[in-house]
Amino acid sequence: MIDVYLFSGFLGSGKTSLLRNVIQQLKAENKKPAVFMNEFGDLPIDSNEVKGDIPLKELLDGCICCSGAEKTEAQLQGLLIENKDIDAILIETTGAAHPVEALDAVYSPLFAERLQVKGIITVVDSKLWLDRDQLSPRIRALFMEQIKHAHILLANKSDLLTEEELAQVTFELGHFNENAPIIQTVNGKLSFEYIEKTLQKPKKKTTEQIVTGAGLPLSSKLMTFTKSVEMEAFEEWVKSLPDTVYRMKGFVPVKGTKNPYLFQYAYGMVNWMPEYIEMEPRLVIIGEDIEDIQY
DSSP: OEEEEEEEEOTTSSHHHHHHHHHHHHHHTTOOEEEEEEESSSSOTGGGGSOTTSOEEEEESSOTTTTTHHHHHHHHHHHHHHOTTOOEEEEEOOTTOOHHHHHHHHOOTTTGGGEEEEEEEEEEEHHHHHTGGGSOHHHHHHHHHHHHTOSEEEEEOGGGSOHHHHHHHHHHHHHHOSSSOEEEOSTTOOOHHHHHHHTOOOOOOOSSEEEESTTSSSEEEEEEOSSOBOHHHHHHHHHTSOTTEEEEEEEEOBTTOSSOEEEEEETTEEEEEOOSSOOOOEEEEEESSOTTOOO
16 A cells, blocks of 8 residues: 555645655655645646656646546546556645545545555644634634644744744644644654654554544545445445544445445435446545444
8 A cells, every 4th residue: 555645734834845845855765755736726836846756646726625526536546557666645735625525535446445544734824823813714614624634733834933922823723633743843844754653553454444544533444345235224324324424435336236336425415326337346434433333
């Protein structure tokens, strides 16, 4: 499995600086990273920071978490096909991306068994945090969601604050997200060794399910099926799941049909679509406290 690190954060927080620093550290260790960058406009401004010897895919003029989800899947699949020897994939989301939906876009059931999302590293503009009440309610909600679902938080631009302000930022971020360690940074400088150790998770030796991010605020689980299910009974099982299950998508084998159905779940709604080619029967679940979920 290829380790995937998702860099999240609001516009101008310093995600590209963090990405550039991590790339340099990986290259110094003779590792080969690949990069997927999501830019909201139609010009590759931030991706110009990535040098030509790094495998790079881009999603321009769209968000990884909404209209660009299918393009994201295609670009990541191309990255895997074209580069057989990469050690890690670094994904920089647009500042407008919701972390749950970004993870949903990354976890296509077509290649979920090949990728292991180690975690979400969210870069926080420390000064913007202090001024967050000046944001519109909708933008502030997105800003807070990005912080809430982080596995590691960078209190970036710490050099622009006084000691008292920095202490306030650190205290408040820790209160808002009690699970993520908070690192005070300047220009997104953080040891990749620290990221690796912090996000290290035990690997489960099983062919039935793969859990990534176990014990962290937001995690994913890949379920496989050994037999077909009754559609109605499966929907009843889905409805019985806790509210901490945010997303499901994949291919579910249904009794009486030749090929598995494409199944999607979000915001309490389920959707079935027939498939006309044979797909691997597997389902990706995204949420919190999902390790023990079984069908």
